[in-house]
Structure formats: C-alpha cells, structure tokens
Amino acid sequence: MSALLSVSGLQKSFGAVVVADATSFDVASGEAVGILGPNGAGKTSLFNLITGALKPSGGRITFDGADITASSAAARCKMGIARSFQIPQPFGGMTVFENALVGATQGAGLSGHEAEQYAMDVLDQTGLLARANTRAGTLTLLERKRLELTRALAAKPKLLLLDEIAGGLTEAECQSLIATIKDIHAGGTTIIWIEHVVHALMAVVERLIVIDFGKKIAEGAPKPIMESAEVKEIYLGVDPDV
Amino acid sequence: MSGPTVSRSTRASRVAMIIGFVGLIVLIAAPWWAGRADLRLMGEIYLYLSLACLWNLMAGYAGLVSVGQQAYVGFGGYMLFALSIFGGLNPVVAILLGGVLAAIISVPVAALMFRLKGAYFAIGTWVMAEVFRLSFAQIQPLGGGSGTSLPVAIVKELGAKKAAREATSYWLALGAAVAVLLAVYLLLRSRRGLALTAIRDSEVAASGLGIDIWRTKLEVYVVTSAFTAIIGGLIFLQKLRISPDAAFSVNDWTAFVIFIVVIGGIGTLEGPIIGTLLFFALREVLADFGTIYLMVLGAVAIVVMLKAPKGVWGLIRERFDLELFPLSYRVRTKDD
Numbered sequence: 020m021s022a023l024l025s026v027s028g029l030q031k032s033f034g035a036v037v038v039a040d041a042t043s044f045d046v047a048s049g050e051a052v053g054i055l056g057p058n059g060a061g062k063t064s065l066f067n068l069i070t071g072a073l074k075p076s077g078g079r080i081t082f083d084g085a086d087i088t089a090s091s092a093a094a095r096c097k098m099g100i101a102r103s104f105q106i107p108q109p110f111g112g113m114t115v116f117e118n119a120l121v122g123a124t125q126g127a128g129l130s131g132h133e134a135e136q137y138a139m140d141v142l143d144q145t146g147l148l149a150r151a152n153t154r155a156g157t158l159t160l161l162e163r164k165r166l167e168l169t170r171a172l173a174a175k176p177k178l179l180l181l182d183e184i185a186g187g188l189t190e191a192e193c194q195s196l197i198a199t200i201k202d203i204h205a206g207g208t209t210i211i212w213i214e215h216v217v218h219a220l221m222a223v224v225e226r227l228i229v230i231d232f233g234k235k236i237a238e239g240a241p242k243p244i245m246e247s248a249e250v251k252e253i254y255l256g257v258d259p260d261v
Numbered sequence: 262m263s264g265p266t267v268s269r270s271t272r273a274s275r276v277a278m279i280i281g282f283v284g285l286i287v288l289i290a291a292p293w294w295a296g297r298a299d300l301r302l303m304g305e306i307y308l309y310l311s312l313a314c315l316w317n318l319m320a321g322y323a324g325l326v327s328v329g330q331q332a333y334v335g336f337g338g339y340m341l342f343a344l345s346i347f348g349g350l351n352p353v354v355a356i357l358l359g360g361v362l363a364a365i366i367s368v369p370v371a372a373l374m375f376r377l378k379g380a381y382f383a384i385g386t387w388v389m390a391e392v393f394r395l396s397f398a399q400i401q402p403l404g405g406g407s408g409t410s411l412p413v414a415i416v417k418e419l420g421a422k423k424a425a426r427e428a429t430s431y432w433l434a435l436g437a438a439v440a441v442l443l444a445v446y447l448l449l450r451s452r453r454g455l456a457l458t459a460i461r462d463s464e465v466a467a468s469g470l471g472i473d474i475w476r477t478k479l480e481v482y483v484v485t486s487a488f489t490a491i492i493g494g495l496i497f498l499q500k501l502r503i504s505p506d507a508a509f510s511v512n513d514w515t516a517f518v519i520f521i522v523v524i525g526g527i528g529t530l531e532g533p534i535i536g537t538l539l540f541f542a543l544r545e546v547l548a549d550f551g552t553i554y555l556m557v558l559g560a561v562a563i564v565v566m567l568k569a570p571k572g573v574w575g576l577i578r579e580r581f582d583l584e585l586f587p588l589s590y591r592v593r594t595k596d597d
C-alpha cells in the first residue's frame with residue numbers, strides 16, 4: 020500500500036522543550052495507527068505539525084503524494100486532513116448542528132441541502148443529533164469532545180486525527196465510541212489516534228507509535244509494543260490501564 | 262421523508278420581519294410627518310446604525326478590533342468634496358465613487374495592518390487614521406487644516422428647495438442603513454457568513470476546518486471600509502462642511518460606535534440596532550448636561566462590560582432564545 024501520510028525528519032522545539040526530534044513515520048491509506056506517550060511527550064504538537072497549526076523548523080510532510088510542509092492549515096483540511104482538538108475548540112456561539120455544518124461546507128465543500136443532510140448524518144453517527152439545536156458553548160466537556168469528532172468527520176477527511184477523545188467515558192460510552200470509530204475506519208477513513216485509554220486504542224488500531232520527549236522510541240504491532248520494556252518503563256505507575 | 266428537517270426562520274423572526282417592513286414604510290414617509298429637527302436626528306441615527314453594523318461585522322465577527330475606521334469616514338467625506346468640487350460629479354455619484362476608492366486604498370492598508378496582532382493592530386489602525394488626517398490637512402485646495410464648505414451649486418443638485426434637499430438627504434441616510442443591514446444580513450446568512458461566524462468563535466478550529474482566515478478577514482476589511490467611506494460621504498453631505506479634525510475624529514466615528522456595539526451586543530446582528538437606540542436615547546436625555554454626558558456613557562459601558570459582556574441583546578437572547586434575523590439553523594424532528 021502507498022503511504023497516505025509521510026513524515027520525515029520532523030523537527031520542532033519550544034525553547035529547550037523538544038516536541039519533535041527527527042520524527043519519521045509513514046501511514047498507509049486505510050490504516051489505523053495509535054500514538055502513545057507520556058504527558059508532554061509531544062503528541063498533540065505532532066498533530067499541530069501535521070495539520071499546519073505549527074510550522075516545523077526542519078523536515079518534510081507529504082500527504083496524498085504532495086509536499087504539504089509549507090501549506091496552510093486550511094489548505095491541508097481541503098486536501099483531506101481533519102483533526103479533533105484535545106482541548107475542545109467549539110464554535111461556542113453556534114449550535115451543534117451549525118458546528119457540523121461548518122465542517123461540511125468549508126471542509127468537505129458541500130453546499131445547500133446536501134451539506135445540511137450530511138451534517139445531520141454525521142450528528143446521527145456520533146450520537147449528537149438530539150443536541151443539534153443546543154448552543155455549543157453550553158455543552159459538557161464530554162459532549163464537546165464528541166463535537167470535536169463530529170466536526171472533523173463532517174469535513175469528510177481522508178485522514179482523521181483524533182486527540183484523546185475517550186477519557187472520562189463510562190465503560191458503555193467507551194464501547195459505543197469504539198464502535199463508532201471502527202465504523203469510520205471501515206468506511207475507508209485513515210485514522211491516527213492519540214489516546215491514553217489504552218484498551219480503547221488497542222481495540223481499533225493496527226499499529227502503535229510510541230513517542231517520548233519528541234522522539235519516536237518504538238513502532239510496530241500493538242501487542243509486542245505494549246509488552247516491550249520501553250513502554251512498560253514509561254507507563255509504569257502512570258496509567259492504570261497497563 | 263420522515264427524517265429531521267432543517268429550517269431557519271422562527272416565529273419571532275417572521276414577526277420581526279413584518280414589523281420591520283411596516284416600520285420601514287412609516288420611516289420612508291417621515292418627511293411628510295416629522296419636523297425638520299426630527300428628520301435630521303433620524304438621519305444621524307441611520308448613519309450611526311450603519312457605522313455600528315459595519316464595525317460589528319469587522320470587529321465582532323472577523324476579530325479585527327480597529328479603532329481607526331474614522332480613516333474611512335473622513336476619506337469618504339473628503340472624496341465627496343473633492344470629486345464634486347473638482348471632478349464636477351453629482352454628490353451621490355461622488356460618494357459612491359469614494360466607496361470604490363476606499364476599497365482600493367484599504368488593500369495596502371490591510372496588508373500593512375494585518376501584520377500586527379491584538380492591541381498592536383488597534384494602535385496601528387489609529388496611527389493610520391492619524392496619517393490620513395495629517396495628509397488631508399496638507400491639501401490646500403480642500404482648505405488645509407481649517408477645512409471647507411460644500412458650494413451652494415453642488416448642494417442644490419440634491420434639490421432646489423431646502424425642504425426637498427433635507428428629504429433627499431434623509432432618504433439617502435435611510436437607504437444606506439437599509440442597504441448596510443441587508444448586505445450584512447445576507448453575508449452572514451450565506452456560506453461565507455457561516456465561515457465568518459466560525460472565525461468569530463474560534464480561529465484555530467476554523468482554519469483547521471478549511472477556512473482561509475487571512476483572506477476572509479481581508480475581504481471583510483475591504484468591504485466594511487468601502488461601506489464606511491460611503492457612510493462618511495453621507496455624514497458630510499448632511500453637515501455640508503468638512504475639516505480634518507471633524508472628518509477623522511476618533512471620538513465621533515469610532516469611540517461612540519464601539520460604545521454602541523458593545524452595549525448592544527458585539528458579534529450579533531441585532532446588537533448594533535439596540536445599541537444605536539440606547540445611545541441616542543441616552544444622548545437626548547443627557548444633552549443638557551455637557552461633559553456629564555460623556556461620563557455617563559463611560560459608566561454605562563463599564564457596567565455593561567462587567568455585568569453583561571454580550572451586551573443588552575446577549576441578555577435578551579439568553580433569556581428568551583430570541584432571534585430577529587433568521588440566521589440560525591434549527592433542526593426539527595417530526596415530534597417537535
């Protein structure tokens with residue numbers, strides 16, 4: 020399979036804090052990849068670099084065969100990259116439906132009735148349809164996270180970047196989220212998922228990448244990675260899931 | 262289809278539209294029922310309403326908190342005088358052409374100003390407006406620092422008799438306010454308006470969803486500047502006299518406008534309308550108190566900012582879930 024996303028030699032630091040240290044990896048079209056790493060490892064920063072919210076000081080990012088290292092965030096979304104924000108960024112004065120509609124019209128380029136219908140379909144899929152007319156600024160944190168997923172999906176991405184959307188859910192809610200993400204993946208969307216809730220991640224992804232201090236320290240099939248010494252060391256006493 | 266449907270109008274918005282329409286007809290007829298002083302005051306209200314709507318679009322939606330829009334008010338005013346006195350143009354044509362010229366000038370100004378962020382942008386726009394003021398004060402044919410009056414021959418192009426001129430001037434102001442409100446409403450209702458509203462709420466999320474922030478802001482800045490210049494032309498058509506200090510007054514054309522938008526409710530279409538009415542009500546009540554009037558305005562602004570950061574309209578909307586202009590989308594399931 021050809022690589023949909025290819026990151027090579029990515030470099031970024033904030034003063035003394037290195038968030039990407041010669042980071043390189045490929046993600047094939049149709050794959051689901053998990054990203055693990057301790058707090059402050061640079062996972063969210065990696066998403067910021069991939070989506071164009073941050074500019075790297077070195078390295079290259081290619082997507083769908085094109086070099087996007089210098090492209091704007093908006094252009095990258097139009098090419099097919101959408102993300103959820105770890106700290107939700109809802110359009111607070113707009114309704115939940117309108118939030119989804121922004122994704123459908125601006126990201127996916129739909130218009131009129133088609134856009135409205137698609138926004139409703141996505142809301143239905145993520146379980147927010149009942150909240151469609153609620154002002155997004157009044158949602159609970161869990162609902163806001165769900166809205167992040169919804170809005171990104173509404174942009175019809177080829178590559179969906181999910182940043183910690185499973186935290187704080189009950190077991191039943193978590194299972195339903197896993198089912199939703201499996202559905203999205205089965206529909207052909209490539210996924211990269213940063214998640215501390217390891218069992219949720221393991222239920223979906225086919226490959227794991229482990230990051231610490233901005234450096235990729237392990238990569239491979241989920242099971243052997245989770246059992247490797249490096250990961251055990253990082254997560255010992257950090258995450259009760261492991 | 263049995264699935265949920267999407268609609269945009271609400272009962273309140275339909276009622277508001279009917280009332281608005283009837284109200285508009287009554288206002289169009291004002292020259293026949295209102296006195297001269299009232300006509301003048303109403304014309305001024307319409308022009309302030311227009312300035313407030315435009316500033317709100319730029320600052321409240323596009324996040325461009327400029328304190329220098331007096332640059333375009335003054336520019337539009339001066340273009341009226343220059344193009345009609347030296348170009349021999351009809352005053353209305355001169356005002357419209359002034360809007361086009363303002364649009365052209367606003368592009369390089371934006372290219373410069375958009376490099377500045379936040380407070381620096383605000384200060385930058387103010388400095389730019391001062392540059393405009395000082396530049397126009399150098400133009401001797403337009404009276405330099407002391408200004409000039411519109412020649413009687415040009416004024417008469419609006420109507421031979423004084424009453425006819427005043428009516429024309431009134432209708433121009435009313436027409437401008439309706440045009441500005443309608444343009445802003447149609448923009449906000451469109452797909453681009455949805456993008457603009459998204460920018461209002463979160464720039465980082467908006468750009469992540471494919472919205473070109475810089476371009477959208479530039480478009481808004483150019484359009485609001487052009488319209489602001491047209492309103493400026495109309496303001497000085499009412500005054501018949503222009504000087505650099507009056508034309509580029511930060512107090513008259515920006516401070517009062519910000520006051521209106523902030524107390525009315527920034528980032529909403531209804532806010533500037535409520536704000537304009539409150540502002541003029543306060544001004545009429547306090548007119549006899551001199552400087553106390555300004556102190557009361559300041560106090561009102563501070564109280565509103567502390568107690569109701571979304572303005573009077575924000576309070577009303579939160580309490581009653583009201584919307585006069587049907588901008589929101591409402592999803593209705595069958596059992597609603």
Ligand SMILES: Nc1ncnc2c1ncn2[C@@H]1O[C@H](COP(=O)(O)OP(=O)(O)OP(=O)(O)O)[C@@H](O)[C@H]1O
Pocket residue numbers: 033036038056057058059060061062063064065105
């Ligand atoms: N814009 C920024 N300016 C300065 N420092 C930053 C910025 N963004 C991130 N950092 C720092 O970079 C480091 C990595 O942050 P990042 O958010 O990428 O971590 P993370 O792996 O996502 O952590 P978490 O698991 O807590 O979400 C942190 O030390 C953070 O404080």
Ligand SMILES: [Mg+2]
Pocket residue numbers: 062063064105182
């Ligand atoms: Mg993070």
